[in-house]
Amino acid sequence: MNTFTQLESAVRSYGRSYPVVFDRAADSCLFDVDGRRYLDFLAGAGALNYGHNNSAITEALLDYIKRGGIAHGLDMQTQAKEEFLNALEQFILAPRDLRYRVQFTGPTGTNAVEAAFKIARKVTGRQNILAFTNGFHGVTLGALSATGNRHHRGGAGTALNAITRMPYDGYLGNTIDTSDLLIKMIEDPSSGIDLPAAVIVETVQGEGGLNVASTQWLQKIEQFCRQTGALLIIDDIQAGCGRTGEFFSFESMGIEPDIITLSKSLSGYGLPMAIVLISPQHDCWKPGEHNGTFRGNNHAFVTAAAALQKYWHNDDFAQEIRRKESLLTNRLDQLVTLFPHHITGQKGRGMMRGLAFRDGQMATDTSRRSFANGLVIETSGSHGEVVKCLCPLTISDEELNEGLDILASSISDVAISYAA
Numbered sequence: 001m002n003t004f005t006q007l008e009s010a011v012r013s014y015g016r017s018y019p020v021v022f023d024r025a026a027d028s029c030l031f032d033v034d035g036r037r038y039l040d041f042l043a044g045a046g047a048l049n050y051g052h053n054n055s056a057i058t059e060a061l062l063d064y065i066k067r068g069g070i071a072h073g074l075d076m077q078t079q080a081k082e083e084f085l086n087a088l089e090q091f092i093l094a095p096r097d098l099r100y101r102v103q104f105t106g107p108t109g110t111n112a113v114e115a116a117f118k119i120a121r122k123v124t125g126r127q128n129i130l131a132f133t134n135g136f137h138g139v140t141l142g143a144l145s146a147t148g149n150r151h152h153r154g155g156a157g158t159a160l161n162a163i164t165r166m167p168y169d170g171y172l173g174n175t176i177d178t179s180d181l182l183i184k185m186i187e188d189p190s191s192g193i194d195l196p197a198a199v200i201v202e203t204v205q206g207e208g209g210l211n212v213a214s215t216q217w218l219q220k221i222e223q224f225c226r227q228t229g230a231l232l233i234i235d236d237i238q239a240g241c242g243r244t245g246e247f248f249s250f251e252s253m254g255i256e257p258d259i260i261t262l263s264k265s266l267s268g269y270g271l272p273m274a275i276v277l278i279s280p281q282h283d284c285w286k287p288g289e290h291n292g293t294f295r296g297n298n299h300a301f302v303t304a305a306a307a308l309q310k311y312w313h314n315d316d317f318a319q320e321i322r323r324k325e326s327l328l329t330n331r332l333d334q335l336v337t338l339f340p341h342h343i344t345g346q347k348g349r350g351m352m353r354g355l356a357f358r359d360g361q362m363a364t365d366t367s368r369r370s371f372a373n374g375l376v377i378e379t380s381g382s383h384g385e386v387v388k389c390l391c392p393l394t395i396s397d398e399e400l401n402e403g404l405d406i407l408a409s410s411i412s413d414v415a416i417s418y419a420a
């Protein structure tokens with residue numbers, strides 16, 4: 001029995017997978033209380049794209065705290081919020097010719113999803129929302145309705161309503177275009193599916209196993225939305241903020257969502273923050289209609305603005321992500337070739353990639369073994385069969401290679417133990 005097993009709720013999960021007490025962190029590394037170093041390929045489940053305690057961002061935050069900048073501001077007008085809004089406009093929205101209003105929600109991804117659903121339902125007067133197999137959108141009741149995972153859904157204790165589940169791109173194999181099925185079922189007035197208020201989709205399913213939607217499929221989903229009056233919600237909470245090699249994961253796809261949800265790495269520092277980007281014509285909120293005490297985490301606004309300023313003022317960072325992506329892809333390909341009996345292939349896009357194991361248990365064992373060898377790495381997918389590399393985007397080539405070396409030797413250890 002330790003403090004955590006004795007005093008913390010049974011709901012704790014990552015603490016079970018990594019049973020040490022962490023103390024410090026720097027860039028791509030975590031350190032436990034005994035000073036042992038771990039490379040971090042989990043990166044706050046995607047909340048630490050710029051690494052732990054990124055020095056430029058730390059400096060901005062310390063300066064702000066030292067000058068007595070407001071920490072908590074409800075949704076009042078503050079200088080920190082103003083600077084964040086201007087940075088988002090200057091470095092992200094304007095250069096991409098995107099026009100959105102920014103809603104600050106409670107500071108979690110799931111609350112941003114709740115807000116997105118409410119807007120879509122208000123705008124259209126419809127209730128039904130189309131969500132996809134293996135989608136993950138959070139665990140508060142509205143968002144949980146759209147989440148596929150049975151384990152999480154089981155925690156609801158009540159009916160999860162007003163969602164229709166459709167097969168994601170590739171769910172029925174390569175030869176069936178699931179967007180055709182979706183379109184057919186909605187066009188048929190007797191299919192039993194109500195016209196949707198919105199379609200919510202991740203371009204890469206982070207928790208669902210790194211499934212990737214193709215450009216063509218997403219374009220058909222967008223076209224379907226335009227034809228039926230449904231709003232297109234892109235949940236970019238995990239795939240956004242540079243993870244796929246561009247700020248928004250859909251940038252190069254020629255689609256324009258009505259609503260975008262962002263959180264996780266938006267604050268750039270692991271501080272809680274979430275926003276919903278709303279096409280101006282759909283911004284139908286009444287003042288305070290969706291509120292929350294912690295919509296004004298000004299420390300997060302400061303770090304978010306600093307991250308946008310540092311990494312997104314030009315294309316260098318995006319190019320650097322794409323360069324690292326090819327390093328990661330090549331190394332993962334080598335592992336697929338080395339372990340064909342255990343690994344079926346690599347999955348994902350950008351720096352959101354992983355290895356699909358034939359057996360979920362072996363993926364879990366590989367993750368546990370990696371931890372014993374000094375690498376924090378998690379699994380995802382229906383059966384936890386995908387070992388997911390989600391390292392900070394700022395990781396050095398040396399550390400990226402070091403982490404992948406640990407992964408390779410851990411797979412080898414586990415394969416040998418299975419063969420014995």
Ligand SMILES: Cc1ncc(COP(=O)(O)O)c(C=O)c1O
Nearest residue numbers: 108109110136137138206237238
């Ligand atoms: C795509 C996506 N949407 C929503 C969420 C929920 O975010 P949060 O855990 O901050 O509520 C997550 C979390 O993993 C996610 O990956």
